[in-house]
Amino acid sequence: MTYSTMMVTLSCDHTNACQLGIAAELAERFEARVIGIAASDISPPLYFTSGDQAERLLEHGLAAIRQRLGEVEAEFRQAMGGHARELQWRSAIDQPAKYIVQQARAADIVISRAAGPLTDPFALADPADLVMQIGRPLLVVPDDNCRVDLSSVLVAWKDNPEARRAIVNALPLLRQASHVTVVEIVEHDGSRADALAGVHDVVDWLSRHHIHATGEVPAPAGDVARQLDTVATQVRAGIVVAGAYGHSRFREWILGGVTQHLIEQTARCALLAR
Incomplete structure (x- = not known):
């Protein structure tokens, strides 16, 4: 048994350095393929606004998410370059937990950033939600822990x-x-x-x-x-x-x-x- 495919979840609104660093180290250890994944969605208040102004705000918000997802993909590819057997990128305008749970079928293990008690579900997947639903092991990475320590x-x-x-x-x-x-x-x-x-x-x-x-x-x-x-x-x-x-x-x-x-x-x- 090994981890032949890892999935690392990335955020559009928070730092991704530590989970990327750990994913890179583990990918080298296991000679694994790594799937980078990110999702974000518009917060609910915009859906309940009407008129032309609301439509413009919605389009502006969606464009900003698309741009940020592109930036996160570039961050993922740069961080993982030379460390993984193969790279793949998946992203969507969707609630992060919902999208990651669906896509986790492609991985042996999912690496996720730790999240606080007030996590915005439209911007970041709560590890508590992920572990309940993904049917895969979840490696939760604190913000200040960027290296794999397997000494103990x-x-x-x-x-x-x-x-x-x-x-x-x-x-x-x-x-x-x-x-x-x-x-x-x-x-x-x-x-x-x-x-x-x-x-x-x-x-x-x-x-x-x-x-x-x-x-x-x-x-x-x-x-x-x-x-x-x-x-x-x-x-x-x-x-x-x-x-x-x-x-x-x-x-x-x-x-x-x-x-x-x-x-x-x-x-x-x-x-x-x-």
Whole structure:
């Protein structure tokens, strides 16, 4: 298993440097084809304006989007030149998340910029929306993290379907890592003995794929996001691999959750799958 085709999502309104830098590095590692993708749309208020002035404003807005998409394509081609086996560009005047979800069928992995809580859905795809719908692993890249750090990768294990899919999807990256740590944080109603048994099985499973890993189950229970941050800092993880939204997204949004934390934190990349 490898990543033969990567897709990198680009924004018309924000910096693209970090996801382009990481896409270029990974394309070289895996000798992959890279698809650059961008979309943007007119914000709703213009659709509800009438008359000649509204029509002129709409045409002006669409022309500006077309021009910006052309500039982003040029940025993509310049950044990726000489790094990928093949380049392809896809763009549209459309809502970014909707368009990327549709086009992700062409890729093995999607690389996306992290987004804040007030993301404009007409200008930038929210990673939380993407990971729920794309059916592909999503590598979320913070704005200040422009290099691939595979010296240490942390697998945030939880014995559910999302985590199982995430670790399978991450196998190509894990094979490239210098060190892999599998950690499970026991929740307040969980059993540490069960967690230790599960982590042992995952470490053994990885060994069958020629990946040396160590396992860890911290003694304290609860506060999963904080404890994951602590372990990630201790092992100097450059990437955290995790299953996304084991609970409903609404519940995580209201109460806080590990997936939302991994999307919003800025210390390291996160590979998420659902």
